Amino acid sequence: MTNTQVTLVQIDNYGPWTVTPEPRREADLQTLQSRLYADISQFVGNRDGYTFFTRFDNMVAVTNGLDLEDHALLQESVGNRYPVTLSLGVATGTSPVQALADATELVQEAGSAQDKNRRECLEGRVVEDAHQADDDIQIAHFDVVDATGNYTDELNAFDTFIEIEQGYAELMRHMRYAHDSLSFFVGGDNIIVVCPxxxxxxxxxxxxxxxxxxxxxLQVGVGRGKSAHDAGFAAKHALETCRADGTRVELEW
Ligand SMILES: Nc1nc2c(ncn2[C@@H]2O[C@H](COP(=O)(O)OP(=O)(O)OP(=O)(O)O)[C@@H](O)[C@H]2O)c(=O)[nH]1
Structure with missing residues (x-):
C-alpha cells in the first residue's frame, strides 16, 4: 500500500516582498522563482525526491527518503543564498491528496502566507527508515499521443499550448476528485501524477x-518504488513500452 510523503514548500511573506518598497521588475521575479525551483528540485532530486513548481510561491515535493534534518538543511541553504525564506509542512499517508492537505494545514496553522513573523517554520513528520517499503510511491507518467505530429508541427505554438493545457486541466481535476491523485505538468506534453x-x-x-x-x-506508464525517483523511473520505462507497442496503459511492477 502506498505511503506517500509530501512536503509543501511555501515562500514566507512573498506577496508583500514582491511590492516592497515598490513593485519589483517582473523579469527579476521570474528569474528568482525559476532559480529557486531549480535549486529545490536539485536538492530534493539528489535525495531521490521530486519537486513540482505548481505556483512557484507554493511548490509541492514528494520527499520519501528525506528526513527532517534534510528539510532543515534546505531551509538554511536557501535562507543563506536568497532574499526570501521557506516554510515547510511535511505529511504522509496512503492518499497523496490527504497528505498534501495535512501538510498544508500544518503550514497554515503556523501562520498566514503573508505573516511577517512566520519564517522558516518546519512542521510535520516523515516516514521512518524502518517503515519504508518498495511500494510506498506510485507514479503515473502521462503524455499526449503523438503531440509532435498532431500539435507541435501542425498548429501555431500558442494554439498547441492551449490544447496541451486543456488536457492537463481536465486530467488534474479528474485525477484529484475521482482518484485521489496529484497531477503536475512537467513540460512539453508530459504530466506526472502521484497516485494511491x-x-x-x-x-x-x-x-x-x-x-x-x-x-x-493520452497514454500512461505507471511505476512503483521506495522513492519518487524509483517509481518515476519505472513509469518512464512503462511509457516507452506504450510508445513502442501502441498501447495506452502500461504498469511496471
Ligand atoms: N519532463 C519531461 N518531458 C518530457 C519527457 N519526455 C518527453 N518530454 C517532453 O515532451 C515533448 C514531446 O515529446 P514526446 O512525448 O516524446 O513526443 P510525442 O510527439 O508526443 O510522441 P509520443 O510520445 O511517442 O506519442 C518533448 O519535447 C519534451 O518537452 C519526460 O520524460 N519528462
Whole structure:
C-alpha cells in the first residue's frame, strides 16, 4: 500500500516582498522563482525526491527518503543564498491528496502566507527508515499521443499550448476528485501524477474521460518504488513500452 510523503514548500511573506518598497521588475521575479525551483528540485532530486513548481510561491515535493534534518538543511541553504525564506509542512499517508492537505494545514496553522513573523517554520513528520517499503510511491507518467505530429508541427505554438493545457486541466481535476491523485505538468506534453494504489482500469477510465471531455488523447506508464525517483523511473520505462507497442496503459511492477 502506498505511503506517500509530501512536503509543501511555501515562500514566507512573498506577496508583500514582491511590492516592497515598490513593485519589483517582473523579469527579476521570474528569474528568482525559476532559480529557486531549480535549486529545490536539485536538492530534493539528489535525495531521490521530486519537486513540482505548481505556483512557484507554493511548490509541492514528494520527499520519501528525506528526513527532517534534510528539510532543515534546505531551509538554511536557501535562507543563506536568497532574499526570501521557506516554510515547510511535511505529511504522509496512503492518499497523496490527504497528505498534501495535512501538510498544508500544518503550514497554515503556523501562520498566514503573508505573516511577517512566520519564517522558516518546519512542521510535520516523515516516514521512518524502518517503515519504508518498495511500494510506498506510485507514479503515473502521462503524455499526449503523438503531440509532435498532431500539435507541435501542425498548429501555431500558442494554439498547441492551449490544447496541451486543456488536457492537463481536465486530467488534474479528474485525477484529484475521482482518484485521489496529484497531477503536475512537467513540460512539453508530459504530466506526472502521484497516485494511491490504482489499477489499470482507473487509468483507462481517466484517459477515456479526458478524450471525451477535451478531445486530447493520452497514454500512461505507471511505476512503483521506495522513492519518487524509483517509481518515476519505472513509469518512464512503462511509457516507452506504450510508445513502442501502441498501447495506452502500461504498469511496471
Ligand atoms: N519532463 C519531461 N518531458 C518530457 C519527457 N519526455 C518527453 N518530454 C517532453 O515532451 C515533448 C514531446 O515529446 P514526446 O512525448 O516524446 O513526443 P510525442 O510527439 O508526443 O510522441 P509520443 O510520445 O511517442 O506519442 C518533448 O519535447 C519534451 O518537452 C519526460 O520524460 N519528462
Amino acid at each position: 494504489d490504482l489499477g489499470e482500469a482507473e487509468y483507462e477510465e481517466a484517459i477515456h474521460h479526458v478524450q471525451e471531455a477535451v478531445d486530447v488523447e
